[in-house]
Amino acid sequence: MSHxxxxxxxxxxxxxxxxxxxPLYYSKPVLAHIETYMAAAxxxxxxxxxxxxxxxxxxxxxxxxxxxxxGKWDESVLQTKVKTESLRQVMQASERTAEPLFxxxxxxxxxxxKPSSQAExxxxxxxxxxxxxxxxxxxxxxxxATVVGCADFSLVHSIDLYDKTKTHLDGTVYTxxxxxxxxxxxxxxxxxxxxxxxxxxxxxxxxxDSYAAAGYHLIGALKTxxxxxxxxxxxxxxxxxxxxxxxxxxxxxxxxxSYWTYRYEGALxxxxxxxxxxxxxxxxxxxxxxxxxxxxxxxxxxxxxxxAYYAKRWPIEIFFRQSKNxxxxxxxxxxxxxxxxxxxxxxxxxxxxxxxxxxxxxxxGNGLRIVRKQVQQDRFRAIYECGRSGVPFHVVCEQxxxx
Numbered sequence: 001m002s003h004x005x006x007x008x009x010x011x012x013x014x015x016x017x018x019x020x021x022x023p024l025y026y027s028k029p030v031l032a033h034i035e036t037y038m039a040a041a042x043x044x045x046x047x048x049x050x051x052x053x054x055x056x057x058x059x060x061x062x063x064x065x066x067x068x069x070x071g072k073w074d075e076s077v078l079q080t081k082v083k084t085e086s087l088r089q090v091m092q093a094s095e096r097t098a099e100p101l102f103x104x105x106x107x108x109x110x111x112x113x114k115p116s117s118q119a120e121x122x123x124x125x126x127x128x129x130x131x132x133x134x135x136x137x138x139x140x141x142x143x144x145a146t147v148v149g150c151a152d153f154s155l156v157h158s159i160d161l162y163d164k165t166k167t168h169l170d171g172t173v174y175t176x177x178x179x180x181x182x183x184x185x186x187x188x189x190x191x192x193x194x195x196x197x198x199x200x201x202x203x204x205x206x207x208x209d210s211y212a213a214a215g216y217h218l219i220g221a222l223k224t225x226x227x228x229x230x231x232x233x234x235x236x237x238x239x240x241x242x243x244x245x246x247x248x249x250x251x252x253x254x255x256x257x258s259y260w261t262y263r264y265e266g267a268l269x270x271x272x273x274x275x276x277x278x279x280x281x282x283x284x285x286x287x288x289x290x291x292x293x294x295x296x297x298x299x300x301x302x303x304x305x306x307x308a309y310y311a312k313r314w315p316i317e318i319f320f321r322q323s324k325n326x327x328x329x330x331x332x333x334x335x336x337x338x339x340x341x342x343x344x345x346x347x348x349x350x351x352x353x354x355x356x357x358x359x360x361x362x363x364x365g366n367g368l369r370i371v372r373k374q375v376q377q378d379r380f381r382a383i384y385e386c387g388r389s390g391v392p393f394h395v396v397c398e399q400x401x402x403x
Contacts, residue, residue: 008039008056008375008378008379008381008382009378009381009382010035010038010039010374010375010378011378012374013035013038013039013353013374013375014031014035016353016357017031017034017035019357020081020085022034022077022081025074025077026073026077027073030067030071030073032057033057033059033064033067033071034078034346034349036053036056036057036059036064037053037346037350038346038349038350038353039056039375039378040052040053040055040056040057041326041327041328041346041347041350042350042354042368042371042372042375043055043056043372043375044372046326046327046328047328047331047332048327048328048329048331048332048333048343048347049328049331049332049333050064050065050068050333050334052328054401055401058399065334065339068334068338068339068342068343069334069335069336069338069339070338075341075342075345075346076345078345078346078348078349079158079345079348081349081352082156082157082158082345082348082349082352083157083158083186085155085352085356086148086155086156086157086352087148087157087187087188089153089155089356089361090148090149090150090153090154090155091150091188091190091191093150093151093153094150094190094191094192095191095192097150097151098192099150099151099192100150100190100192100193100194100195100309101148101149101150101190101192101193101194101195101216102148102149102150102154102194102195102196102197102309102312102313103146103147103148103157103183103184103187103194103195103196103197103211103216104146104147104148104149104154104196104197104198104312104313104315104316105144105145105146105180105183105196105197105198105199105202105316106144106145106198106199106313106316106317106320107142107143107144107145107162107176107201108133108142108143108145108320109129109131109133109138109140109141109142109143109330110140110141110142110143110329110330110332111131111138111139111140111330112126112139112140112141113139114139121335122335123141123333123334123335123340124335124336124337125141125161125163125165125337126139126140126141127139127140127142127164129142140330141161141340142161142162143159143160143161143162143329143344144159144160144161144162144176144179144180145157145158145159145160145316145319145320146158146183146316147315147316147319149312149315153361154312154315154316154319155352155355155356156319156348156351156352158183158348159344159345159347159348160179161337161340161341161344162176162179176201176202177201177202177204177206177207180198180202180207180210181206181207181210184196184207184210184211184213184214184216185210185213185214187214187216189214189215190215190216193217194214194215194216194217195216195217195218195219195298195309196211196216196217196218196219196220197219197220197309197310197312197313198218198219198220198221198313199220199221199313200220200221200222200223202220203218203220203221203222203223203295204270205270205271207220208271208297212297217296217297217298218295218296218297219294219295219296219297219298219306219309219310220294220295220310221292221293221294221295221310222237222276222293222294222295223237223293224236224237224238224241224291224293225237225238226268226269226293227268227269228240228264228266228267228268228276229266229267229268230264230266237276237278237291237293238288238291240264240278241262241278241288241291242288244262244278244286246260246285246286248262249261249262249280249285250303251282252279252303252304252307254304254307254308254311255308255311257281257282258281258282259279259280259281259282259307260279260280260281260282260285261277261278261279261303261307262277262278262279263275263276263277263303264276264277264278265299268295271295271297273299274295274296274297274299275295275296275297275298275299275301275306276293276294276295276296277293277294277295277296277303277306277307278291278292278293279291279292279293279294279307280292294306294307294310296309296310318364319351319364322364322365323347323351326368327347327350327351328343328347329344329347351364353367353371354367354368354370354371355367358370358371379400383396383400386399
């Protein structure tokens with residue numbers, strides 16, 4: 001008796017691919033591999049490795065490895081879909097709520113083991129980078145990401161490798177700031193205001209000017225050695241803070257935490273006029289190590305509003321943590337640059353699916369739980385159909401790679 005192979009039918013995933021018209025760009029085998037990735041990536045224990053994909057596919061892991069490293073398909077289609085859909089969703093949210101649009105930039109390290117000098121095929125484009133999370137220099141890939149949001153709604157917009165070897169036509173290095181400035185030029189004009197939220201690395205005149213040209217203000221962290229000009233006197237933030245007394249500050253509460261805050265408005269180096277907030281935790285006023293400073297180019301905002309808006313930068317940290325914990329963002333082992341850049345494109349598309357591809361918008365955590373249940377149900381339904389069709393148990397085990 002012959003037995004027809006019965007594989008899980010991930011209809012909901014496939015409908016999402018059809019919704020974005022991916023069959024216009026990709027062949028059926030490529031679409032099948034994308035569907036496999038999304039099913040595998042939403043399973044518990046996914047590490048971004050090819051062997052994890054093979055557990056959810058009829059194909060051998062070498063076929064899936066070839067799909068990532070050498071397959072004839074254009075990952076920029078997925079990247080463009082993510083950018084377009086994320087902006088469409090947050091622009092709609094902004095129109096509906098009359099709230100400003102937020103564009104959040106940050107970078108992270110996908111840490112790897114440093115290869116032996118004798119390694120014949122080390123992972124491409126790795127290098128030494130300083131990890132702020134670990135407080136030391138580590139080996140791996142430095143990744144820049146952008147998240148867009150409105151109100152309490154945020155979506156991944158882009159994931160890009162920071163390559164120190166990339167240069168402009170004139171031979172100068174293409175920096176992280178260059179990438180942020182280039183991205184600013186691609187953004188739509190916000191109907192209800194817009195703000196770029198950045199850490200101290202990107203709080204500079206070039207980024208401010210690029211976002212101003214696009215119709216956005218900037219709110220960013222500020223290093224305490226930056227120079228202010230109160231009453232025309234040149235002084236660093238940290239030295240100026242030493243002259244601030246308790247009666248000069250007021251207590252501001254953001255997300256349940258309180259900070260003593262001093263508001264400065266005036267010139268900085270290369271910036272004609274901006275608001276600078278000097279902040280200390282409620283129990284640490286006057287302590288130099290506890291001092292934090294933030295800049296806002298929109299001088300019309302109240303102090304509390306600036307603090308509340310900057311707190312909306314937190315979703316990008318959550319994106320990094322969730323992607324590393326659940327989507328294999330730093331545990332992949334593919335070696336070619338094309339392969340891991342394609343993995344990041346698939347990761348971003350899967351993240352977007354979990355947040356916007358279901359019946360209603362969800363946080364990534366809730367959406368992931370729903371998708372996991374769907375994928376598990378699809379597998380159990382396939383096993384059930386095998387039983388109804390009289391497929392022997394050993395064939396089922398072989399089909400689901402349990403033999």
